[in-house]
Amino acid sequence: MRDARDALMVARNTDGKLVGRPLSPHLQVYRWPLAMAVSILHRISGCALGVGTLLMTWWLVAAATSDSAFAAIQWFLSSWLGVLCLCGWTLALFQHLFSGIRHLAWAAIYGFEKPEYRVTNLAVFAASAACTLVVVVVGLVAW
């Protein structure tokens, strides 16, 4: 036993023999319910938004620096890769936003019942998809 945390994982059985305590099964044994998908997508979209802040920083710094620097970022953002990044970033933002609002509701001890849970799982996906669609369409029209 090298780590004090292992102390909880070793015990004696009724014969007095030292045995390792059983471990609970890990993620891969479960089927993949919607709640798990929303949960892990909150983390994935959060990390994606973290990468997305690089784009925001580049855009702001370029705008503050020079015409040529700003032309470079505007060229990138109007390329197919840039548009793809913006669409993905918008989707990540709305997914994280609506999933985050649900986290805030949970923090206020609201929405823990199973039927509510089922509805909010779907609502998070529907709202983020709808808002992303609106932003992409409005963006393309304004472009």
Added chain:
Amino acid sequence: MARPGEPHIDTMRSPLGQARGLGSARAGSGHWWAQNLTAIALVPLSLWFVCGMIRMIGASRQDVAHWLSGPVALMLMLVLIVATFHHLQLGVQVVIEDYIHQPALRLWSLLLMKGASVVLAVLCIVAVLRLGL
């Protein structure tokens, strides 16, 4: 001596004595509050930011400077930047602590991530002030 891999206890302290005091580091609630307060602030701020970015499609540098020279836009943008990067580093900290188990790699990842967050936040703030002031 127990064979390797077999459950064994090679210490004089009892399992309970070992486990005692391994509870909360008493720093979690401050983290949680900061995470949630920035989250609440970011709900309206990020929606405002999306609207602003739609308005800035195809904009010139002068358009961006004009937008940010308004006192409300400048203030909201600065609050957005601080809340975003604070929220970001708090969130990614938890992700790193959950998934990176090797202590040295975990520490370096945390330091690198927190340092990068500060650098990016300062870059954004300086850029916004240069544009808006």
